[in-house]
Amino acid sequence: MMVTGHGTTSVLETWVTITLVAVTAVAGDVLTAGAMRRIGDLDAIRARSGMGGAIKAVVSSPMFLGGVLMMAVSFFSLLFTVSNVEVSLAAPASASLTFLGNAFAAKIFLKENVDHRRWLAAVFVCAGVFLLSR
Amino acid sequence: MKHTLSPQRYLILLAVMLSAAVGDTMLSHGMRQVGPVSLAHLGLLLVAMRDPWVIGGIVCLLGFFASYLTALSWADLTFVLPATAFGYVVVLLLSKFWLHEPGASSVHRWAGVVLIVCGVGFVANGPSQTQHEPMDPMEEPVRALTDETK
Numbered sequence: 001m002m003v004t005g006h007g008t009t010s011v012l013e014t015w016v017t018i019t020l021v022a023v024t025a026v027a028g029d030v031l032t033a034g035a036m037r038r039i040g041d042l043d044a045i046r047a048r049s050g051m052g053g054a055i056k057a058v059v060s061s062p063m064f065l066g067g068v069l070m071m072a073v074s075f076f077s078l079l080f081t082v083s084n085v086e087v088s089l090a091a092p093a094s095a096s097l098t099f100l101g102n103a104f105a106a107k108i109f110l111k112e113n114v115d116h117r118r119w120l121a122a123v124f125v126c127a128g129v130f131l132l133s134r
Numbered sequence: 135m136k137h138t139l140s141p142q143r144y145l146i147l148l149a150v151m152l153s154a155a156v157g158d159t160m161l162s163h164g165m166r167q168v169g170p171v172s173l174a175h176l177g178l179l180l181v182a183m184r185d186p187w188v189i190g191g192i193v194c195l196l197g198f199f200a201s202y203l204t205a206l207s208w209a210d211l212t213f214v215l216p217a218t219a220f221g222y223v224v225v226l227l228l229s230k231f232w233l234h235e236p237g238a239s240s241v242h243r244w245a246g247v248v249l250i251v252c253g254v255g256f257v258a259n260g261p262s263q264t265q266h267e268p269m270d271p272m273e274e275p276v277r278a279l280t281d282e283t284k
Contacts, residue, residue, distance in 0.1 A: 029211060037206070042208075102212065106212045113210075114212050118213075121257045122212070122253070124249045129222060130246070
């Protein structure tokens with residue numbers, strides 16, 4: 001058991017909720033990025049159809065709406081987590097896990113070429129976010 | 135992978151970095167003026183919505199989401215995300231020099247800033263987008279139009 005913000009929560013429960021925040025955040029980012037890739041260059045769409053056309057192209061994408069839904073789930077999962085776990089652990093841990101998870105998910109689902117430079121960037125940013133929150 | 139970022143696209147990335155950080159800082163500044171919100175006084179959130187700093191913060195965060203989506207339409211997620219992380223550095227600078235938060239001077243936080251700057255530097259000099267085969271023939275006209283504008 002560990003002492004947390006509003007009582008005692010087991011280590012397992014703590015990390016399950018933190019992981020849930022990270023997984024839903026990664027799902028939101030990947031779905032949004034996938035939707036934007038399918039929609040195409042927004043600058044080009046705006047040049048062709050105006051700002052209204054660009055907004056319509058984005059909000060009429062089911063994949064984009066799915067991404068926004070997952071981002072909302074992630075936000076409420078974070079609220080639930082910080083009500084049980086200290087925010088000084090929950091926020092940096094979920095943000096760092098999200099950065100690493102995004103690198104894996106982008107490689108697997110979006111087929112992005114995540115070379116050693118991008119892996120290093122993910123690890124550095126992940127460690128940096130953790131230090132920032134201490 | 136290709137690396138074809140025009141100055142305009144670098145400006146979009148700059149907007150991604152700055153708008154979230156400035157928006158968060160403005161929200162923080164505004165909420166300090168409004169005072170602490172508790173479950174028993176949720177109506178204070180409506181009062182907060184009339185505070186100019188909170189309104190400015192929300193406008194900045196809407197600008198962040200628009201520029202983030204624009205960046206994702208021509209760059210990889212693993213390229214754009216480190217740029218958004220640079221916003222943490224801007225938040226730290228703003229909280230130290232504008233909000234004068236005591237915790238903003240800690241060695242841990244500045245070490246974190248150095249690591250994030252290094253991480254952003256790794257991807258900033260690299261290619262922005264992975265080349266993919268078109269998903270279906272209907273996408274060709276859009277892709278051709280996109281290439282023309284670069």
